Amino acid sequence: MELLTQTPEIKAKAIHTLGDNHFYVKSTSESSHMYQVNLSKQCCDCLDWPWVWLCKHITAVAHFFGDLRLLKTEHTVPRET
């Protein structure tokens, strides 16, 4: 649960709302790159996501726009899509 209590390193201004729980999150390392986050499915197209199914982009979006309690924190739970 440590992830959820950290201050997100991504600021609110780096997040662009697309509507319908879709967001663009500006990369912290490469400002020209945007990651697409789907908060309802809790997926992100960054490289970290396939490994942990929870990345800083999703955490940041949930922090500013969603409900952190909805985040899946059990990495062993199969995704329901």
Ligand SMILES: [Zn+2]
């Ligand atoms: Zn990500």
